[in-house]
Amino acid sequence: MNRPDKRNAQTPETWLWLTRAVNALPGTVRVLFVRGEGPSFSAGLDRAVFTAEGTDEAPGLFGIAHADQETATAAIASFQQAFDLGSRPGLVSIALVQGYAIGAGFQLALSCDIRIAAQDVQFSMAEVSLGLVPDLGGTKRIVELVGYSKAASICLTGRRVSAEEADQIGLVTAVVPVERLAEAGDAFAAQILALPAAAVTETKALLLAASGRSQDDQQRAEREAQYRQLRALAGLDRED
Known part of the structure; x- marks a missing residue:
């Protein structure tokens, strides 16, 4: 994400293009890094979308609110596709998270297979404070990671979760100094890429379905x- 002046706040256009970019990745790509330019991963939803009507491809929240239920939920379903980064067995997604990871930013990090957090990270599922619900796949993912009770304490209050707490409850894979975030991501990727691709893919598929x-x-x-x-x-499945 490359809107550092907006702390990488997201819009429906962000989600549309993220979906397109991931779908366009060739099958030879084995590791995907997700990160934000500047000091924050993503501060969540760009408040401008509350009043924007959007476009035919990416309707704004104002337009969704005035649509019928079938049209509105179909639009939200299209947004959710961008938050499906961990579902492809042959692709390992790694979120490099620093600064703010709020709302949609938090849910984007949750959609990845691995989350490496900088020591300054602040996670928050802030949707409830805006009168909304987390609707980008994050509710199931956070419950599976930390359990219902801890997920409820995070999602129903919108409170901030520090790097230390995130590490303690299993929300992140590792916590590193801010200046070592990219290095830590490269190290994880190197470990994955050093292993046979087919074995990694089969193992990830098993974990996803478990x-x-x-x-x-x-x-x-x-x-x-x-x-x-x-x-x-x-060599028994090779074509002669």
Whole structure:
């Protein structure tokens, strides 16, 4: 994100272009960094969208409020697509978060596989304070990360979460000094890229599906994935 003068505040156009950019990535891309230019990751929603009608491609909140329910929820569904960064098994997304990660900024960080936070980070799910709800996929992701009770204390109050607390409750993968944020991201990426791509993809797919499966079903999926990997290592699935 590159609106440092606005602390990388987001608009529907931001989400439209983020979706397009991620969808355009070739399958050979294995790691995606998500970060904000300047001292903050993203201060959330640009307040200007409250009164903007938007465009045909990216309607503003004013236009959504005046639309019928089917049209309005379809528009929100299109916004949510930009916050689906962790769903592709072959792509590992890493959020490098510093300064403010508020509202939509927080939810964007939550949508990534890995969150590396600078020591100055402040997370906040501030939507409720604006009379809104978090609607970009963040409610399920934060509950899965920190549990219902802790998620409720964060989302129902809009309070700030420091780097220290985020680390303690498992909201982030690591906390580093601000000046080492990019270096830490590169180190994580190097570890991932040093490993066989197919094995990383299969493992991520197992992790993504684990919460929705029983233990027996998960172990069955592990067996099937392992069989595919063993055949690949033995060269049995290569085309002659």
